[in-house]
Amino acid sequence: MTDLASVSAGEEAALLALNNEHAVELSWLDAARLRHLLGQAFHVRRAGNVAAFLLAFDQDADYDSPNYLWFRERYPRFVYVDRIVVAAAMRKRGLANRLYEDLFRAARVAGHEQVVCEVNSDPPNPASDAFHAALGFVEVGHASIHGGAKTVRYLARSLLPAP
Template structure:
């Protein structure tokens, strides 16, 4: 584990950190999706890996293929791959950008996934509305496109990505 990242536990969500993490997520709801406190708690409880940096400088939530999760993007991967780790959300606060926090979180994820015997990390990036910063970041990490889909009644189009470990 990177010395920057801290495991995220359900107890953290009942502390002041919980409100700050929820605010971080919801400030980027266009890219991620809006969460209520109960939903964030459910996601953390289901997570393969849940990490944060600082109180709320950055957040990473991931799930393996066995998670109890109903996201259309997660389900897209479940229909196609027998095993995987899915990056549901990674976000860095505007005030903490440019410090390598997202990279540190992904490095932790790659190490944990390898240690657990996983061979692939998957995620999606919005293509409509576009997210060129995320596209470039994931490409630099070695992710490649493996599909696309319209979701939420055509309100969003996503590109599905995979990185083999």
Template sequence: MTVADLEGAGAALLALNNAHARELSWLTADRLAALVGEAFAARRVGLADALLIAFDQDAAYDSPNFLWFRDRYDRFVYVDRIVVAEAARGRGLARALYLDLFAAAKAAGHARVVCEVNADPPNPASDAFHAALGFVEVGTAAFEGGKAVRYFERAV
């Protein structure tokens, strides 16, 4: 997906993201377009059934979670956000997006895909999903305001 692909889907993808801002972070339309433009991979299913945005280590991205990985790994693909609309859940869309990302990362010569999962507030569904995909914990971080995350990686 490119910034041009947001035409016609941008408002729906923005609404999908922002409906899950507690887990993902709130975006403006301009910020979503900037993320997609910088992404190693940006994929959607349907108009806005599911969305995945991932960056490689060379991205100009200021997320403290992304920077945690960049401080530790020379090469990686970082999943910044993945979300599935409530009405589209249970159809394997997130798994399909991840499998596509694993293949793209491997084809580009990457050895790992990384991500974080909220520990506080907890996200047990995401914990179970990532464990089923073979992710293993490699670190933790706590942030101002009480938010905490666990960092994960999966070899590809």
């Protein structure tokens, strides 16, 4: 089983490469921007030798993403998954599920009641839609961003026990 671990400074180049291989789904980053995001993160974990990673912020991050700001305008407290990616050769091994479960635990420990994210609807990302639905995320809104170049669905998952 691939271990989950914190990201070290020596792994930033590998994170950047994996991110930018999937820039259509995630958004392209340069090294300085990645370093800033890592410094603002509520939670960042990698699987294996950067076979996958997840980067999340809470409501207090210094982050200017229109998607993050959409949540900050509507929710007083949350954990926002900014990006999660699994290398193509490492898919179908449960890494994304493990990264999310690890995040859910950390968010609960910190007293958060919900985890939020967005998924592209145009261009569509049906694999991400199905994955997030299976984890219990539900749609809470949508928006057109970047001058209409992209449309997203906003999703949330409660961390509270079911009544």
